[in-house]
Amino acid sequence: MSYLAIVDLGSNSARMVVEELHKDGTYTEIVREKQDTRIAQNMGAELILQEEPMARTIGALRYFQTRYARFEPEVRAITTAAVRTAKNQSEFLARVKSATGITFQVLTGDQEAYYDYLGVQATLKVEAGVILDTGGASVELIAINHAKNMAAVSLPFGAVNLSEQFMLANDVIQSNIEVASEYIVQSYQNLPWLSSQKGQPVILLGGANRSLARMARTRSGEAEINQIHGYEMSYELVMSIFDEIRYMTRADREQVAGLETTRADIIISGLLPLVNLMRLIEAPKVIFSESGVREGLIAETLSQRHD
Known part of the structure; x- marks a missing residue:
């Protein structure tokens, strides 16, 4: 049995799912979590991630780990617009890596749109x-x-x-x-x-x-x-x-x-x-x-x- 955990750090909320992957190419969702992290809060025109939202977000990521660790899944972690545009992006991601061990892929706008398209077409x-x-x-x-x-x-x-x-x-x-x-x-x-x-x-x-x-x-x-x-x-x-x-x-x-x-x-x-x-x-x-x-x-x- 194999598992995939996806951690999706958006600008307003962070989400995590764990999927059980089947040999026939299908999958079953077994865990779903959401936290209102608001990493984009008060970034302002300076595009600087602020301390309180960063700390709140790292706390949410640690909680997610307690929910998916027992499955020993492959972890894919992605983040989008707020972190993508933040001038202190590298400092924040290094802090996340140090605190949680999670390495995030920062999606470009084109990549985010592409995955949206794949997700919609997979079901609708x-x-x-x-x-x-x-x-x-x-x-x-x-x-x-x-x-x-x-x-x-x-x-x-x-x-x-x-x-x-x-x-x-x-x-x-x-x-x-x-x-x-x-x-x-x-x-x-x-x-x-x-x-x-x-x-x-x-x-x-x-x-x-x-x-x-x-x-x-x-x-x-x-x-x-x-x-x-x-x-x-x-x-x-x-x-x-x-x-x-x-x-x-x-x-x-x-x-x-x-x-x-x-x-x-x-x-x-x-x-x-x-x-x-x-x-x-x-x-x-x-x-x-x-x-x-x-x-x-x-x-x-x-x-x-x-x-």
């Missing part, structure tokens, strides 16, 4: 659409036509840094949302291939987008609000929920059914990449995927083992 088999993975400090956009990856990009904004840059965490000044939206749309308009995706659905990854699905499923009285893989929402429903929460105080957002309290300060900024993308490409609906970078890594690992 999308023929056409735009994958949007909204993280804490970046978004990845991947155009799919005829089930193929036609174009991909990583843009340097996400739920955490948008919230900090445009002051969207607490009781929001509505004009700040408009300024943030202009910034996002300008970035999208620099992507000439987006215009060819008009009228196609958006396939959603990332914590803020999962929160949107849970809010919608709670609103409709669904019993299992966390089972969102393949779940669809219309453009109208997405905009209805966003327009509802954009006028709430932070305290009110903390009480919204289906929304994690810890995301109340970044849910508006976390949904802005989606709502502006849907408007721009006239997307009729969204489709949620729970398969992304981690599942892409699993698919790659299994493929390499069977080559």
Whole structure:
């Protein structure tokens, strides 16, 4: 029996899964963990990882080790936008290595988008659409036509840094949302291939987008609000929920059914990449995927083992 542990250090949260790998090329998930580490918190324009988030993150990684050590797995550890852009990246990764023994691969934006594509296609088999993975400090956009990856990009904004840059965490000044939206749309308009995706659905990854699905499923009285893989929402429903929460105080957002309290300060900024993308490409609906970078890594690992 062989096992694979994937440690995924994102800008907002750290996740870990342990998969039991079978000889027939399939796998079974046996452990799943998540910690809200917010490594990107207060990086600012200087792009410096701060002491408290770093210490919090190392604590989470040590906890993950207690959960996967008994399986003696192959460990693949990856990290994304916040660490990728941090000026003290090497110091932080050396500190992680010293404290935990874990060596992280820092994914480029292109690599992150590629693994997103592999993960989505492993389970949803999308023929056409735009994958949007909204993280804490970046978004990845991947155009799919005829089930193929036609174009991909990583843009340097996400739920955490948008919230900090445009002051969207607490009781929001509505004009700040408009300024943030202009910034996002300008970035999208620099992507000439987006215009060819008009009228196609958006396939959603990332914590803020999962929160949107849970809010919608709670609103409709669904019993299992966390089972969102393949779940669809219309453009109208997405905009209805966003327009509802954009006028709430932070305290009110903390009480919204289906929304994690810890995301109340970044849910508006976390949904802005989606709502502006849907408007721009006239997307009729969204489709949620729970398969992304981690599942892409699993698919790659299994493929390499069977080559």
